[in-house]
Amino acid sequence: xxxxxxxxxxxxxxxxxxxxxxxxxxxxxxxxxxxxxxxxxxxxxxxxxxxxxxxxxxxxxxxxxxxxxxxxxxxxxxxxxxxxxxxxxxxxxxxxxxxxxxxxxxxxxxxxxxxxxxxxxxxxxxxxxxxxxxxxxxxxxxxxxxxxxxxxxxxxxxxxxxxxxxxxxxxxxxxxxxxxxxxxxxxxxxxxxxxxxxxxxxxxxxxxxxxxxxxxxxxxxxxxxxxxxxxxxxxxxxxxxxxxxxxxxxxxxxxxxxxxxxxxxxxxxxxxxxxxxxxxxxxxxxxxxxxxxxxxxxxxxxx
Numbered sequence: 001x002x003x004x005x006x007x008x009x010x011x012x013x014x015x016x017x018x019x020x021x022x023x024x025x026x027x028x029x030x031x032x033x034x035x036x037x038x039x040x041x042x043x044x045x046x047x048x049x050x051x052x053x054x055x056x057x058x059x060x061x062x063x064x065x066x067x068x069x070x071x072x073x074x075x076x077x078x079x080x081x082x083x084x085x086x087x088x089x090x091x092x093x094x095x096x097x098x099x100x101x102x103x104x105x106x107x108x109x110x111x112x113x114x115x116x117x118x119x120x121x122x123x124x125x126x127x128x129x130x131x132x133x134x135x136x137x138x139x140x141x142x143x144x145x146x147x148x149x150x151x152x153x154x155x156x157x158x159x160x161x162x163x164x165x166x167x168x169x170x171x172x173x174x175x176x177x178x179x180x181x182x183x184x185x186x187x188x189x190x191x192x193x194x195x196x197x198x199x200x201x202x203x204x205x206x207x208x209x210x211x212x213x214x215x216x217x218x219x220x221x222x223x224x225x226x227x228x229x230x231x232x233x234x235x236x237x238x239x240x241x242x243x244x245x246x247x248x249x250x251x252x253x254x255x256x257x258x259x260x261x262x263x264x265x266x267x268x269x270x271x272x273x274x275x276x277x278x279x280x281x282x283x284x285x286x287x288x289x290x291x292x293x294x295x296x297x298x299x300x301x302x303x
Contacts, residue, residue, distance in 0.1 A: 008059040017044065017053040021063065029155035041066055073102055078114030083284050088153040088277050089146055090119070090132075093286045096142040096263060101133050111145070121149045134158055135231055142289050143170070143268025148276075156276035161231060167272030168228040170236055171215070171288060173265035173295065174245040175255060178214055178222045185210045185239040189232040198252055199234045201242045208232045210239045218299040221248060225269075237264060259295075267292055 004024070012020050021033035021042070034051045036042050041064045044053060055061075081093040094100065094111055101112040115122060115132060122132030132147040134157045146166075148154035160166045188205030192198040209229035216223040222245065226236045234253070240246055241253040248254065250264035259265070272283035288296065 002065040004063045004065065006061045006063070008055045008057055008061065010057050012055055013057040015055050016051075017042065017049060017055055017061070018051050020055055020061075024063075029151045031155050031158065032151055036063065036066070039066070073112055073116050074108060075117035076108060076113040077117045080111075080114050080118055081286075082118070083144065083286065084282070085119075087121075088149055089157070089275065090115070090149060091144055091146055091271065091284050094137060094142060094145055094268075096140055096289060096291075099139045100136045100145070115147060119149065122147065135161060137268050138234065138237075138264070138266075140263025141170075141266045141268060142286075142292070144271035144284055144286050145268070146271060146273060153276040157273060160273055164229055165274065167270060167283060168231070168268065169270035170226045170228070171267045171269050171292075172224050172226055172236060172240070173248040173299070174222050174224060174240050175220065175248055175258065176222065176245045177217050177220065178224065178245055180214075182213045183211070183243070185212070185243055187239060187242055189235060189238055199232070199238050201238060206230075206232055208235055208239065210236055212240075216296075216300070217303075219303045221299055223296060223299070236266060261291070261295065265292060265295065 006024055008020070018030045018033040018037065022028050022030045033042070037049065037051045040048050042049065043062045044055070044059050082090060083093055084091040092111065092115070099110045102108070102110050112133065132149060132154070134146055134148050134154060137143055137145060146157055148157055186209045187201040188203065189199050189208040190202045190205030192200035193202070207230060211227045211229065212224045214222055214224055226240070228235060237247055237250055237253045246254045247264040247266055249259045249261040254264070267288055269288070270283065270285050272281060274281050287293070
């Protein structure tokens with residue numbers, strides 16, 4: 001393992017340790033620095049510190065740079081639908097039924113397996129099982145995902161998610177006929193205490209905001225566009241259930257009698273972000289998958 005030492009300068013006093021580390025090497029991001037601090041690879045005056053430690057003049061920092069972990073993910077050739085790709089970022093349209101990254105029970109056939117075969121240069125911030133993955137969509141949700149090809153791009157995209165400047169619009173079919181054209185759901189989300197595999201609106205949950213507007217109304221169903229302001233696990237599915245309009249086909253949050261369509265009718269159709277290197281705003285749109293479009297057409301014909 002390589003070691004690096006640095007003594008805090010007068011102008012660095014008062015700065016957070018992760019910020020200081022990110023200035024010592026242009027290849028290091030603050031997220032990478034935070035991971036090293038949590039893993040005990042960074043000592044200040046021979047002691048371990050927390051990621052929010054504020055440096056003092058003449059602090060002696062020792063960074064033990066760990067050897068890069070070999071990726072344990074098996075590359076698999078897949079016919080991925082790549083919407084955009086350059087040296088920093090990649091935008092892919094994930095099909096319904098595909099898991100985003102390997103996990104116990106899903107070690108192969110995931111989007112990450114396909115990405116590993118498509119390009120070797122993916123950011124390592126999220127560790128060996130989730131290279132390049134900045135945000136996720138559920139297995140049975142289709143649509144657009146942004147992928148980081150290096151750590152600096154990863155940090156930029158994550159910061160945009162934190163700052164709520166990424167455009168994420170989803171199309172969904174929900175049970176019931178929503179009477180008003182527009183709405184905002186602001187309700188905190190956390191693990192369901194009764195079912196740890198599910199999420200729920202709870203008082204002690206994380207802040208979550210979903211905006212929606214009605215695109216069309218059918219007999220007993222509504223076609224909506226939802227825009228995420230935050231990105232909590234299962235957010236749209238939980239929020240729409242919370243206001244009484246659960247997603248059609250949703251086996252976890254939908255009613256017992258729902259449409260047999262192999263999962264929730266939810267598609268991440270529009271994705272926009274600022275390019276990490278050029279600073280240019282980019283936006284992409286993926287049309288509804290054929291089976292989703294067919295469902296919308298059937299509902300139009302049947303009303």
